[in-house]
Amino acid sequence: MSAVAFAPISARRRRVDKLARGGVALLTGVALVPLALILYYLLKQGLGAISLSFFTTDPTGSFLGDPGGIKSAIVGTLLMVGLATAVAVPVGVGVAIWLVEFGRVSKLAHAVRYFIDVMTGVPSIVFGLFVYITLVLGGVGGSSFAGWKGSTALALLMLPIVTRSAEVVLQLVPNSLREAAYALGAPRWKTVLRVVLPTALPGIVTGVLLAIARAAGETAPLLFTAAVVNATAFNYNDRMNSLPALIFQNVGQAQDRLVTIAWGAALTLVAMILMLTLLARLIQRRSRLS
Amino acid sequence: MEAGTLVPAGERSSALHRSPAARLPDRLLKWGLTALSVGVIALIAYFFIKLILESRPVFSQVGLGSYLFSADWVPSKQLYGALPLLAGTLVTSAIALVLGIPVAVATALYITELAPRRIRGPLTVVVDLLAAVPSVVYGLWGFFFLIPKLQPAERWFADAFSFLPFIGGNVTGPNYFVAGLILAIMILPIASAISREVILTVPREHKEAALALGATRWEMIRMAVLPYARGGIAGGAMLGLGRAIGETIAVTLVIGNAPVIGHTVFQQGYTLAAVIANEFGEAASDPLHRAALIAAGLVLFVLTLGVNAVARAFVLRAERAVTSPAGGPLAGAGGRNADSRMPT
Numbered sequence: 001m002s003a004v005a006f007a008p009i010s011a012r013r014r015r016v017d018k019l020a021r022g023g024v025a026l027l028t029g030v031a032l033v034p035l036a037l038i039l040y041y042l043l044k045q046g047l048g049a050i051s052l053s054f055f056t057t058d059p060t061g062s063f064l065g066d067p068g069g070i071k072s073a074i075v076g077t078l079l080m081v082g083l084a085t086a087v088a089v090p091v092g093v094g095v096a097i098w099l100v101e102f103g104r105v106s107k108l109a110h111a112v113r114y115f116i117d118v119m120t121g122v123p124s125i126v127f128g129l130f131v132y133i134t135l136v137l138g139g140v141g142g143s144s145f146a147g148w149k150g151s152t153a154l155a156l157l158m159l160p161i162v163t164r165s166a167e168v169v170l171q172l173v174p175n176s177l178r179e180a181a182y183a184l185g186a187p188r189w190k191t192v193l194r195v196v197l198p199t200a201l202p203g204i205v206t207g208v209l210l211a212i213a214r215a216a217g218e219t220a221p222l223l224f225t226a227a228v229v230n231a232t233a234f235n236y237n238d239r240m241n242s243l244p245a246l247i248f249q250n251v252g253q254a255q256d257r258l259v260t261i262a263w264g265a266a267l268t269l270v271a272m273i274l275m276l277t278l279l280a281r282l283i284q285r286r287s288r289l290s
Numbered sequence: 291m292e293a294g295t296l297v298p299a300g301e302r303s304s305a306l307h308r309s310p311a312a313r314l315p316d317r318l319l320k321w322g323l324t325a326l327s328v329g330v331i332a333l334i335a336y337f338f339i340k341l342i343l344e345s346r347p348v349f350s351q352v353g354l355g356s357y358l359f360s361a362d363w364v365p366s367k368q369l370y371g372a373l374p375l376l377a378g379t380l381v382t383s384a385i386a387l388v389l390g391i392p393v394a395v396a397t398a399l400y401i402t403e404l405a406p407r408r409i410r411g412p413l414t415v416v417v418d419l420l421a422a423v424p425s426v427v428y429g430l431w432g433f434f435f436l437i438p439k440l441q442p443a444e445r446w447f448a449d450a451f452s453f454l455p456f457i458g459g460n461v462t463g464p465n466y467f468v469a470g471l472i473l474a475i476m477i478l479p480i481a482s483a484i485s486r487e488v489i490l491t492v493p494r495e496h497k498e499a500a501l502a503l504g505a506t507r508w509e510m511i512r513m514a515v516l517p518y519a520r521g522g523i524a525g526g527a528m529l530g531l532g533r534a535i536g537e538t539i540a541v542t543l544v545i546g547n548a549p550v551i552g553h554t555v556f557q558q559g560y561t562l563a564a565v566i567a568n569e570f571g572e573a574a575s576d577p578l579h580r581a582a583l584i585a586a587g588l589v590l591f592v593l594t595l596g597v598n599a600v601a602r603a604f605v606l607r608a609e610r611a612v613t614s615p616a617g618g619p620l621a622g623a624g625g626r627n628a629d630s631r632m633p634t
Contacts, residue, residue, distance in 0.1 A: 007504070013509070014506070017507060017509070020512075024400050027397065028393075031394075032417075035423075038423060038428070041431055041434075091326060098326065101323075108328070115331045117598070118334060121536075121594045121595065121598035122536070125538040125563050125567060126590055129584060130341065190315075217426070217427070218425070220538040220539050244425075244426045248426050248429070251433055262430060263430070266427045266430055269424060
C-alpha cells in the first residue's frame with residue numbers, strides 16, 4: 001500500500017458531504033415532527049374527555065346539555081369492522097391461494113392481479129359511493145343506511161390489502177414443502193390447507209391486522225353507507241355510528257364540548273389502531289418466513 | 291420430515307390412481323377459488339360500469355366538456371362545472387408531492403445508508419406509524435392546530451414573497467397550502483417505505499466500488515444509490531400521488547370547501563373527493579346533483595387509475611432490473627436475490 005498515494009479529499013468535498021448528510025438527517029427529523037405533535041395534542045385534548053362514563057354512554061348530540069359518551073361509536077366500529085373482516089378475509093385469502101397455487105402465471109391470474117391492483121388504488125370514498133348507489137339508494141334489505149352496507153364498503157377496501165399481503169407470504173412458502181406433501185401422497189387440497197396455509201399463517205395474520213387497522217380508521221365510505229347516529233345499534237340493518245364518523249360530525253360543530261368528545265374519540269381510535277399495528281409487527285417478526 | 295408417521299391412506303395403496311370421488315375435493319377447491327377470483331374481476335367491472343351509468347345524466351345534460359372545464363359549481367342553479375374541484379385536487383396533490391417526496395426520500399436514505407444501525411429499526415417503525423393515524427384524526431389536528439398556528443407564518447410568507455407566482459394576497463385560514471401540507475404528511479410513509487425498499491436493492495458492489503474510488507458517503511449516495519433507485523422512487527412518489535388525489539376527510543376539514551379557483555395557494559378551494567363527502571346528503575333528492583357527484587367519483591377513479599398505472603410501470607421496471615422475471619407485487623421489491631446486473 002505504501003506505493004499508492006491517495007489524494008486527500010478536498011475541503012470542499014468534505015464540506016459538501018457533511019452538509020448533505022446533515023441535511024438528510026435534518027429532513028428525517030422534520031418527518032417525525034408531525035407525529036410527535038399529533039400524539040401530543042391527542043393526549044393533551046383527549047385525556048380530559050376520557051372517563052368511565054365516556055365509554056358507557058351514548059352521545060346525545062345535544063348542543064347545550066351533556067354531550068354524552070361514545071359507546072355507540074365504539075360498538076358500531078367493532079361490529080362493522082368485524083363483519084367486514086369476516087367477509088374480506090376468506091375471500092381475500094382465497095383469491096391469494098388461487099393466485100399462488102392454481103393461477104400462477106396464467107392470463108387469468110394476470111387479469112386478477114391487475115384488478116386487485118386497481119382496487120388498491122381506488123379512493124375509499126369511491127367505494128362508499130358505489131355502495132351508496134347500489135345498496136343505499138336501492139333500499140336493499142328494506143333499509144336505506146345500514147350497518148351491513150358500511151361493512152360492505154369496508155370489506156371492498158380491505159380485500160385488496162388482504163389479498164396482496166397474503167399472496168406475498170404464500171409465495172415465500174418453499175416449494176420443497178409442497179413437494180414433500182405430494183410425495184407423501186397428500187392430495188392437493190390437503191397440501192394447500194394443511195401445509196401451505198399454516199406455514200404462511202403468521203404473515204397472513206399480519207396482513208389482516210393491517211387491513212383491519214386501515215378499515216377501522218376510514219370515515220369517507222361510512223358517511224353515506226352507515227350514516228351517523230347517536231343510539232347504539234346491534235342490528236346490522238339499522239344505521240350504525242362509528243368512531244371516525246362521530247369525530248367528523250363533531251369537528252363541524254362549533255361547540256367546545258362536542259369537540260372535546262371528538263378528541264376523546266380520536267384518542268380511543270388511534271390507541272386501538274396503534275395496538276393493532278404493533279401487534280401485526282410483532283407477529284411479523286415472529287414469523288419464520290421472510 | 292418424519293415420513294414414518296404419515297401412512298398412505300388405507301387400502302388404496304397407490305396414490306397415483308385416486309378414485310374420482312377422492313379427487314372431488316381437489317376440483318372443488320380449484321374451481322371454487324377460480325370462481326372467487328373471477329368474481330373479483332366481475333365486481334370491479336360492475337363497479338366501473340355502474341359509476342358510468344349513474345353519472346350519465348350529468349354528462350348528457352351538461353356535457354362532458356363543460357362538466358370538466360367550466361368553473362361554475364352552483365348546484366342550486368343546476369350548474370355543474372367541476373373545474374374548481376379538479377383544480378383543487380391537482381393543486382393540493384402537487385403541493386403534497388413537492389413537500390412530501392424530498393422528506394420521504396431523505397428519511398429512506400437516512401434509514402438505509404446513514405443512520406447508526408441500532409436506530410434503523412425503531413426509526414422505520416416510527417415513520418410507518420404515520421400511516422396508522424386515520425385520515426379524520428389528521429383532519430381534526432389540522433383544523434384545530436395547524437390552521438390557527440400556521441396562519442401568521444403564511445401571512446408573513448405571502449407578504450415577503452408576493453413576487454412569486456401563486457403566492458401573496460389574502461391568506462384565509464383553511465386553504466390549498468394547509469391541505470397540501472396535511473397530504474404531504476399522509477403520503478410520507480408510503481413514499482418512504484417504497485423508496486426504502488428500492489434503495490435496499492442497490493447492489494453492495496456498486497456502493498463499495500464508489501467508496502473504493504474515493505467517493506465520500508454523499509457522493510456514493512449521489513452517484514451509486516440514487517441513479518439506481520430513481521425509477522422505484524418515482525414509482526413510490528406516484529403511489530403517494532394516487533393516495534393524495536383520493537384523500538377525502540382530512541382535506542375536507544382544512545380546504546375551506548369553497549367551489550372557486552383560488553389565485554394563490556393561500557386561498558380556499560374544494561376538491562373532487564371533498565365535494566362528494568359534503569354534498570351527497572343534499573343530493574339525495576336531486577338526481578342531476580347526484581349524477582354530478584357520481585361523475586366526480588368517476589373522474590377521481592379514472593385519475594387514480596392512470597396515476598397508479600404509471601406508478602406500477604415505474605416500480606415494475608425498477609423491480610425487473612434487480613430480480614428475475616415473474617416479479618411479485620410491490621412488496622417483492624426487496625430484492626432477495628441481490629444480483630449485480632446494471633439497470634439499463
